[in-house]
Amino acid sequence: KAGVTQTPRYLIKTRGQQVTLSCSPISGHRSVSWYQQTPGQGLQFLFEYFSETQRNKGNFPGRFSGRQFSNSRSEMNVSTLELGDSALYLCASGGLAGNEQFFGPGTRLTVL
């Protein structure tokens, strides 16, 4: 079974730009969660989508948004990029709730 895939793996943007990251969950998984990891703040939950609906949301500004498609693939978008948005963005897929989460390799975003 193929694992969670994330594209692109690396991205360099400048302040003020916007970025879209993509995540394809494991086949059959309907939940996709997004996390941001930085050296200073650690791993922080952004949001979770289940069956195309946002089910949980973390404490991030509205510049961070996401969506999920009918095939469970998910995208997250960050608008008006700031230097502090430089991070490893991780996507995880899972089952109905509370089960084992499978993480992708992440997208490393650098904002200059």
Next chain:
Amino acid sequence: LAKTTQPISMDSYEGQEVNITCSHNNIATNDYITWYQQFPSQGPRFIIQGYKTKVTNEVASLFIPADRKSSTLSLPRVSLSDTAVYYCLVANNAGNMLTFGGGTRLMVKP
């Protein structure tokens, strides 16, 4: 959400058993405990999950006392490749929203 507290770092030697204890004093009745492992520049990897007593799989054991206010991850006979950050989480069963603490940085030495 229940907050977890675990040691910032631990050192061990190859072949030893490593026990990492996590405190979660405010765990709710329907919460369960999950441990993840993360290597640099990789996503976390699920190790083990439990609700009470003891759970064992091919990688680790998880010990949870009756009051569930703490848990201990036990890694038998560690090797150099077990050097990683280990996260203890109390999972929110209302969805797949994981709250990660600071984790324990385990260094296994030869």
